[in-house]
Amino acid sequence: MSTASYWLAEPHDSPLAARVEPPVDVAVVGGGVTGCSCALTLAEAGLHVRLYEEREIAGGASGRNGGFALRGGAAPYPVLAESIGRDRAGELWRWTERALADLADLAGDAFRPIGSLRLAVDEEERAELEEEYEAMRADGFEIEWRDTLPPPLSVSHPAAIFHPPDGVLQPARLVRRLAARAAEAGVEIHERTRVFSLEETGAEKVVVATDGYPSGLLGPLEGLIVPTRGQVIATESVPERLFEVPHYGRHGFDYWHQTPDGRVVAGGFRDVSLQDEFTADEVTTPPVQEALERFVDSLFGRPLRVDYRWAGIFGLVLDFLPVVGRVPERDDLWVAGGYSGHGNVLGFACGRLVARAILGDRDPLLDLFGPARLL
Numbered sequence: 001m002s003t004a005s006y007w008l009a010e011p012h013d014s015p016l017a018a019r020v021e022p023p024v025d026v027a028v029v030g031g032g033v034t035g036c037s038c039a040l041t042l043a044e045a046g047l048h049v050r051l052y053e054e055r056e057i058a059g060g061a062s063g064r065n066g067g068f069a070l071r072g073g074a075a076p077y078p079v080l081a082e083s084i085g086r087d088r089a090g091e092l093w094r095w096t097e098r099a100l101a102d103l104a105d106l107a108g109d110a111f112r113p114i115g116s117l118r119l120a121v122d123e124e125e126r127a128e129l130e131e132e133y134e135a136m137r138a139d140g141f142e143i144e145w146r147d148t149l150p151p152p153l154s155v156s157h158p159a160a161i162f163h164p165p166d167g168v169l170q171p172a173r174l175v176r177r178l179a180a181r182a183a184e185a186g187v188e189i190h191e192r193t194r195v196f197s198l199e200e201t202g203a204e205k206v207v208v209a210t211d212g213y214p215s216g217l218l219g220p221l222e223g224l225i226v227p228t229r230g231q232v233i234a235t236e237s238v239p240e241r242l243f244e245v246p247h248y249g250r251h252g253f254d255y256w257h258q259t260p261d262g263r264v265v266a267g268g269f270r271d272v273s274l275q276d277e278f279t280a281d282e283v284t285t286p287p288v289q290e291a292l293e294r295f296v297d298s299l300f301g302r303p304l305r306v307d308y309r310w311a312g313i314f315g316l317v318l319d320f321l322p323v324v325g326r327v328p329e330r331d332d333l334w335v336a337g338g339y340s341g342h343g344n345v346l347g348f349a350c351g352r353l354v355a356r357a358i359l360g361d362r363d364p365l366l367d368l369f370g371p372a373r374l375l
Ligand SMILES: Cc1cc2nc3c(=O)[nH]c(=O)nc-3n(C[C@H](O)[C@H](O)[C@H](O)COP(=O)(O)OP(=O)(O)OC[C@H]3O[C@@H](n4cnc5c(N)ncnc54)[C@H](O)[C@@H]3O)c2cc1C
Pocket: 029, 030, 031, 032, 033, 034, 035, 052, 053, 054, 055, 058, 059, 060, 061, 062, 063, 064, 065, 066, 067, 068, 069, 070, 193, 194, 195, 196, 209, 210, 211, 212, 213, 214, 215, 216, 217, 229, 230, 231, 232, 267, 311, 312, 313, 314, 315, 336, 337, 339, 340, 341, 342, 343, 344, 345, 346, 347
């Protein structure tokens, strides 16, 4: 039984070794989806870029997540509309839909465009989904209501909404592809290299793209994107295909789907020991692992063998909006992270956003995502 992620276990080539002669314009710290997307965008615009990753490309949350590629953000649409206004919420969701379409183009077979199903587990959650469905439909989004679900969910789940533009990723394969493209565009990639100070990079500007992993580089912002642990299991391959599309419910505390080879990938259940999961300690724990196993076994009506168990760290932000932009009072330090467990599409989009801001193209979204709001 492996404690490495199922996604990272896939055989792969190392990124090409490009070499950048000094001066280095931008150093990107973090080799996940954000860092690779940022480095690629900067290099395609002609900048000299080095990317540093303490482990391997996608070795952090980007290679350890559930694989859900969802439009929108961590907060449900009506909650976001309440906090930032309906028009801006609509713009933000549309921006993520465009990013998801671009990500799909780059991902190739690392992305399966099969939609996603957000489930209600009780009448209260059903009412919330109804509100979300009505608001999104009224604002012109493609969305479908499901009143009945096939077994085994027919009894336990009273309703669901289907999001057609979504899908599921092999997230490590996606990020390795982004890194290979970045290397082709001239990015010099240093794996197994932790950055301890901004000065050692020798770069004019540094982008910290480490989401929930404490980088030690963020000065006044350090720790304000709260490290939060998520845990996942992947079972043996099973012959029944019960869950083709990604399923998530209980406000995102449960999520699961089946891979093309029939494994069940299931994550969540942080709420069985909520306080203990606010940590950057990347280990699995019995209470959460047992809850995940019990849940999967109950779905299939028999015990399934677990082949992979792993943990990863994501960055939580109280207002559920990403943190992207220049670190206050620093000309040379930029940050992109804080996706609150919803970073596959947002990370890809925010990596490009911070890159474009460095290139002088200031998107109005940066007003919403400004790091200064955390201080
Ligand atoms: C268990 C789990 C399940 C999740 N499920 C989903 C999901 O299904 N869908 C979804 O959209 N999102 C999900 N997320 C969130 C998503 O995975 C992350 O938000 C996203 O991957 C963040 O990407 P990133 O590139 O910003 O950071 P990461 O991929 O975490 O990369 C940051 C990297 O920075 C490196 N690093 C840190 N400090 C330094 C340093 N000083 N020097 C060098 N390197 C450093 C780390 O080693 C790490 O690899 C999940 C997260 C977890 C943990």
